[in-house]
Amino acid sequence: xxxxxxxxxxxxxxxxxxxxxxxxxxxxxxxxxxxxxxxxxxxxxxxxxxxxxxxxxxxxxxxxxxxxxxxxxxxxxxxxxxxxxxxxxxxxxxxxxxxxxxxxxxxxxxxxxxxxxxxxxxxxxxxxxxxxxxxxxxxxxxxxxxxxxxxxxxxxxxxxxxxxxxxxxxxxxxxxxxxxxxxxxxxxxxxxxxxxxxxxxxxxxxxxxxxxxxxxxxxxxxxxxxxxxxxxxxxxxxxxxxxxxxxxxxxxxxxxxxxxxxxxxxxxxxxxxxxxxxxxxxxxxxxxxxxxxxxxxxxxxxxxxxxxxxxxxxxxxxxxxxxxxxxxxxxxxxxxxxxxxxxxxxxxxxxxxxxxxxxxxxxxxxxxxxxxxxxxxxxxxxxxxxxxxxxxxxxxxxxxxxxxxxxxxxxxxxxxxxxxxxxxxxxxxxxxxxx
Amino acid sequence: xxxxxxxxxxxxxxxxxxxxxxxxxxxxxxxxxxxxxxxxxxxxxxxxxxxxxxxxxxxxxxxxxxxxxxxxxxxxxxxxxxxxxxxxxxxxxxxxxxxxxxxxxxxxxxxxxxxxxxxxxxxxxxxxxxxxxxxxxxxxxxxxxxxxxxxxxxxxxxxxxxxxxxxxxxxxxxxxxxxxxxxxxxxxxxxxxxxxxxxxxxxxxxxxxxxxxxxxxxxxxxxxxxxxxxxxxxxxxxxxxxxxxxxxxxxxxxxxxxxxxxxxxxxxxxxxxxxxxxxxxxxxxxxxxxxxxxxxxxxxx
Numbered sequence: 001x002x003x004x005x006x007x008x009x010x011x012x013x014x015x016x017x018x019x020x021x022x023x024x025x026x027x028x029x030x031x032x033x034x035x036x037x038x039x040x041x042x043x044x045x046x047x048x049x050x051x052x053x054x055x056x057x058x059x060x061x062x063x064x065x066x067x068x069x070x071x072x073x074x075x076x077x078x079x080x081x082x083x084x085x086x087x088x089x090x091x092x093x094x095x096x097x098x099x100x101x102x103x104x105x106x107x108x109x110x111x112x113x114x115x116x117x118x119x120x121x122x123x124x125x126x127x128x129x130x131x132x133x134x135x136x137x138x139x140x141x142x143x144x145x146x147x148x149x150x151x152x153x154x155x156x157x158x159x160x161x162x163x164x165x166x167x168x169x170x171x172x173x174x175x176x177x178x179x180x181x182x183x184x185x186x187x188x189x190x191x192x193x194x195x196x197x198x199x200x201x202x203x204x205x206x207x208x209x210x211x212x213x214x215x216x217x218x219x220x221x222x223x224x225x226x227x228x229x230x231x232x233x234x235x236x237x238x239x240x241x242x243x244x245x246x247x248x249x250x251x252x253x254x255x256x257x258x259x260x261x262x263x264x265x266x267x268x269x270x271x272x273x274x275x276x277x278x279x280x281x282x283x284x285x286x287x288x289x290x291x292x293x294x295x296x297x298x299x300x301x302x303x304x305x306x307x308x309x310x311x312x313x314x315x316x317x318x319x320x321x322x323x324x325x326x327x328x329x330x331x332x333x334x335x336x337x338x339x340x341x342x343x344x345x346x347x348x349x350x351x352x353x354x355x356x357x358x359x360x361x362x363x364x365x366x367x368x369x370x371x372x373x374x375x376x377x378x379x380x381x382x383x384x385x386x387x388x389x390x391x392x393x394x395x396x397x398x399x400x401x402x403x404x405x406x407x408x409x410x411x412x413x414x415x416x417x418x419x420x421x422x423x424x425x426x427x428x429x430x431x432x433x434x435x
Numbered sequence: 436x437x438x439x440x441x442x443x444x445x446x447x448x449x450x451x452x453x454x455x456x457x458x459x460x461x462x463x464x465x466x467x468x469x470x471x472x473x474x475x476x477x478x479x480x481x482x483x484x485x486x487x488x489x490x491x492x493x494x495x496x497x498x499x500x501x502x503x504x505x506x507x508x509x510x511x512x513x514x515x516x517x518x519x520x521x522x523x524x525x526x527x528x529x530x531x532x533x534x535x536x537x538x539x540x541x542x543x544x545x546x547x548x549x550x551x552x553x554x555x556x557x558x559x560x561x562x563x564x565x566x567x568x569x570x571x572x573x574x575x576x577x578x579x580x581x582x583x584x585x586x587x588x589x590x591x592x593x594x595x596x597x598x599x600x601x602x603x604x605x606x607x608x609x610x611x612x613x614x615x616x617x618x619x620x621x622x623x624x625x626x627x628x629x630x631x632x633x634x635x636x637x638x639x640x641x642x643x644x645x646x647x648x649x650x651x652x653x654x655x656x657x658x659x660x661x662x663x664x665x666x667x668x669x670x671x672x673x674x675x676x677x678x679x680x681x682x683x684x685x686x687x688x689x690x691x692x693x694x695x696x697x698x699x700x701x702x703x704x705x706x707x708x709x710x711x712x713x714x715x716x717x718x719x720x721x722x723x724x725x726x727x728x729x730x731x732x733x734x735x736x
Contacts, residue, residue: 057564059560060559060560060563060564061563061564062563062564062565204706230705231705231706232700232705232706232708233705233706233707233708233709235665235708235709236700236705236708237652237656237665238446238450238656238696238700240442240446240581240582241442241443241446241697241700241701241705242700242701242705243581244439244442244443244446244581244701245439245701262566262568262657263566263656263657266568266655266656266657267656270571270574270576270583270585270655271576271581271582271583272575272576272581273581283565283566286565288565289565290562290563290565290566290567292487292491292567292568292569292570293565293566293567293568293657295568296568
């Protein structure tokens with residue numbers, strides 16, 4: 001089921017005043033010239049720009065609620081400012097239920113029933129993978145914002161023309177996520193975390209498929225010992241037997257965990273293990289964890305895309321504030337930032353291209369002819385369409401994140417709060433070693 | 436190596452104790468009432484979350500452990516009422532409408548699975564999908580090991596309850612009536628046993644045992660709206676291995692399944708965790724479908 005969310009404002013907005021003065025006609029005439037990149041005869045945009053937002057269980061799931069909340073903030077801003085000659089900007093939310101079939105149904109509903117112009121969102125890789133065939137057949141732009149699945153890259157490399165309507169605003173794809181973990185380890189394990197040895201522990205899930213091999217292969221290349229590696233079923237509840245295999249004298253355990261993160265962390269916290277604990281831990285990225293669970297996360301660190309209280313760009317903090325006002329204090333998960341970025345990017349690109357014609361948009365977005373945009377997570381550009389590995393993907397630069405100009409950031413739970421300890425430019429508190 | 440073995444043993448015993456507690460309730464309802472209660476996992480969920488609410492409400496005024504105990508008491512009452520309603524409203528209701536036990540058994544399965552889904556959705560709406568963690572009754576680990584004292588307490592509580600259940604069944608009139616009713620419902624009725632009241636006691640008892648298991652699961656691992664699913668599935672494997680309706684068989688099977696899981700994770704491959712129990716289930720169904728101990732508590736005619 002889709003949920004309509006029309007963000008209308010009372011009182012005359014700047015956009016409506018301009019419209020009254022005839023600016024709409026100017027926009028239309030510009031669009032009639034084909035815009036900056038030529039292809040379309042008109043914007044193909046009526047009075048209303050409709051945004052399709054794909055989110056898992058937005059009523060109960062913090063990831064889904066964040067996607068919806070982030071999208072709402074973006075749509076509110078665009079409704080005020082206008083996009084091309086659209087009088088209104090509206091969003092419709094489709095519930096992916098975090099599954100392939102749920103996502104497919106929601107996508108079809110948004111595109112065929114709700115007539116949205118483009119879609120953003122998804123979180124689980126399974127959900128994103130589930131709609132790829134539909135994107136190909138419907139030829140509507142999808143700016144994915146939450147899933148790290150590499151199926152997108154494979155499909156684009158395999159058949160670019162058919163799959164060219166997919167772009168990823170974040171997070172980094174599976175391989176680049178693994179690269180970020182390895183880069184972080186090489187740069188900071190010994191100097192900041194004080195880890196001279198580590199043990200790699202990862203859940204065997206779709207999302208770790210491309211990530212774990214990168215980490216497994218490269219983690220030992222940086223001058224510290226990797227004393228062991230263990231994967232496990234994501235349904236694991238009792239981690240005691242797994243932790244039995246981890247030597248007590250190892251300095252820290254490098255984790256790649258999503259679904260199993262809470263149980264793994266609780267067992268670590270309650271078991272009094274002497275080693276530190278961190279890497280990618282998806283529940284730990286949630287600043288709004290229930291208090292009852294947050295206590296177990298004390299000292300856990302995680303890679304993150306963005307988090308409240310951290311200014312990666314000049315847009316990060318203002319977005320966080322707008323989000324908190326909109327949701328009455330519910331702290332955003334990283335998917336909120338990405339959903340916001342995806343919608344704002346689309347609008348900025350549409351304005352620059354002068355049309356929302358999909359083929360013209362794709363041509364411009366994939367050729368890097370557009371002005372680099374500033375999002376909440378970095379100075380944004382996609383890898384170009386002819387990139388040999390990651391076409392249409394968010395660009396990753398270790399130099400940029402070390403310098404504090406781009407995601408990822410590194411958070412640690414300290415005193416019941418999620419704080420940023422790296423990069424230095426955004427540090428809220430220094431890293432606290434595990435006691 | 437010794438430390439690894441001790442940790443292995445304690446993990447096995449602790450985990451299995453919680454399995455036993457959950458599976459016993461499931462098996463006695465089948466043994467006595469002849470129906471499969473697929474809302475058994477929901478009792479576990481309700482027990483854990485009600486205790487959490489009680490703890491959060493009372494911990495500020497009376498300290499953590501008393502609040503936890505008070506929360507548990509409230510939870511047991513709530514779960515008892517839930518199971519009483521399950522039995523009186525649905526099972527009895529169906530028995531009044533349908534004469535054939537097979538029809539009732541099938542419809543009870545359908546109704547209880549629907550109710551389990553309702554409970555899941557209600558908990559999801561109230562608490563969201565974020566996992567919660569219940570305060571431990573006792574903190575810290577067993578000296579020299581990584582096993583929590585809380586799990587050890589769960590093991591002790593489990594055995595106290597199992598022993599109490601055996602005493603209850605073998606030494607009390609109600610317990611003997613339970614055995615009698617499981618052998619022949621008609622015979623028990625002839626000698627004056629109030630069958631509906633007896634079954635009501637059984638449903639409440641099963642729910643209470645599941646709720647206690649839920650509280651220990653919630654404080655040792657974590658709890659979500661879906662926390663009842665996995666224990667229900669494991670209970671299936673356990674009662675089929677032990678013999679549907681056999682309490683003794685369920686206890687032994689719980690420890691066997693727990694052993695298999697712990698051995699798999701510790702010595703074989705943690706990725707195979709979800710497979711071993713089901714392999715056992717299939718093997719038992721093929722080789723010895725009546726399970727280890729058959730049916731001690733026979734369904735009455």
